Amino acid sequence: MTPIKKIGLFTSGSDSPGMNAAIRAVVRSAIYYNIEVAGIRHGFEGMINGEIIPMGTKSVSNIIQRGGTMLKTGRSEQFKSPQGRKLAYEQLKKNNIQALVALGGNGTIIGVKEFNEEYPDIAVIAVPCTIDNDLRGSDFTIGYDTAINTVIEAVDKIRETAESHDRLFIVEVMGADSGMIALRTGMGVGAEAIMVPETKSDLNALFERLERGRKDKTSKIVMVAEGDEPGGAFEIGRVIMERYPNYDTRVSVLGHIQRGGKPTCMDRVLASRLGVAAVEALMAGHTGEMVGLIHDDIAFTPLGQSVKYHQDVNAEFIRIVEMLSL
Numbered sequence: 054m055t056p057i058k059k060i061g062l063f064t065s066g067s068d069s070p071g072m073n074a075a076i077r078a079v080v081r082s083a084i085y086y087n088i089e090v091a092g093i094r095h096g097f098e099g100m101i102n103g104e105i106i107p108m109g110t111k112s113v114s115n116i117i118q119r120g121g122t123m124l125k126t127g128r129s130e131q132f133k134s135p136q137g138r139k140l141a142y143e144q145l146k147k148n149n150i151q152a153l154v155a156l157g158g159n160g161t162i163i164g165v166k167e168f169n170e171e172y173p174d175i176a177v178i179a180v181p182c183t184i185d186n187d188l189r190g191s192d193f194t195i196g197y198d199t200a201i202n203t204v205i206e207a208v209d210k211i212r213e214t215a216e217s218h219d220r221l222f223i224v225e226v227m228g229a230d231s232g233m234i235a236l237r238t239g240m241g242v243g244a245e246a247i248m249v250p251e252t253k254s255d256l257n258a259l260f261e262r263l264e265r266g267r268k269d270k271t272s273k274i275v276m277v278a279e280g281d282e283p284g285g286a287f288e289i290g291r292v293i294m295e296r297y298p299n300y301d302t303r304v305s306v307l308g309h310i311q312r313g314g315k316p317t318c319m320d321r322v323l324a325s326r327l328g329v330a331a332v333e334a335l336m337a338g339h340t341g342e343m344v345g346l347i348h349d350d351i352a353f354t355p356l357g358q359s360v361k362y363h364q365d366v367n368a369e370f371i372r373i374v375e376m377l378s379l
């Protein structure tokens with residue numbers, strides 16, 4: 054095995070808070086081991102276009118606390134084609150890059166998996182960065198903790214106005230087709246009901262829950278994951294308004310505020326640990342894997358097994374929400 058002298062580092066797909074902390078960890082640990090790091094800007098698209106910059110210790114100063122990604126990100130249609138991936142490969146070769154660390158979510162992992170199968174001479178380790186927490190091989194993804202804390206802060210505020218006006222709020226959170234954000238934050242804000250794509254959303258069950266609730270309870274929160282089958286918060290709101298015209302109902306879609314903000318300590322620490330582990334894994338000859346944390350230990354999962362899946366919803370969560378939101 055030839056020792057790795059130069060790593061290419063990039064962020065791709067949706068940004069997530071903690072990506073910068075992961076960039077810092079990769080750059081600083083690589084330098085610690087005398088490995089050069091080339092930053093690739095704008096994800097796969099920048100790889101194809103040769104947007105490659107040298108990175109040093111100082112270039113990652115003062116970023117651990119910042120949301121977003123200093124390397125910029127994006128999605129690339131070109132990289133989905135073999136021709137696009139060939140162009141990217143040629144750029145990497147031209148820049149003497151022997152290995153890649155890819156920071157991103159589901160789409161990024163699918164992209165690097167295909168690339169690694171076609172060009173196995175470039176080693177690849179992916180680091181899970183997405184607010185959605187929907188990757189197999191890590192109990193938590195980088196950005197999830199910050200996003201759920203942003204949601205909690207926003208919904209606590211909504212609860213105050215809901216309580217003052219005796220209103221029912223349908224709150225929609227992100228997560229693509231995963232309900233992990235809705236599930237955990239729903240419990241965290243004391244929601245009266247949670248609707249996630251992993252379980253069949255039964256509107257009759259929702260009506261029953263709303264009717265069963267205490268009559269003297271003045272505010273109600275229904276937490277809906279954006280990927281839920283009945284059509285998201287506006288559709289659920291419409292149905293509720295039709296059925297209960299005397300409920301004062303409002304819909305609130307939290308949107309992209311969930312992707313920004315200072316990463317929490319949990320996300321900074323996760324990013325630091327996984328960033329260092331990615332570099333050490335490449336040095337040890339790993340490739341074609343995602344590094345994650347399982348039961349607080351570093352773990353590696355083949356790229357093909359780490360892409361999005363529908364987790365079984367933790368039944369304990371649903372049971373607790375139902376028990377506590379009476």
Ligand code: F6P
Pocket residue numbers: 067158183184185227228229230279312
């Ligand atoms: O994957 C992260 C995520 O924020 C999802 O939760 C959401 O569905 C999607 O990205 C939104 O993407 P965009 O910023 O392109 O609208």
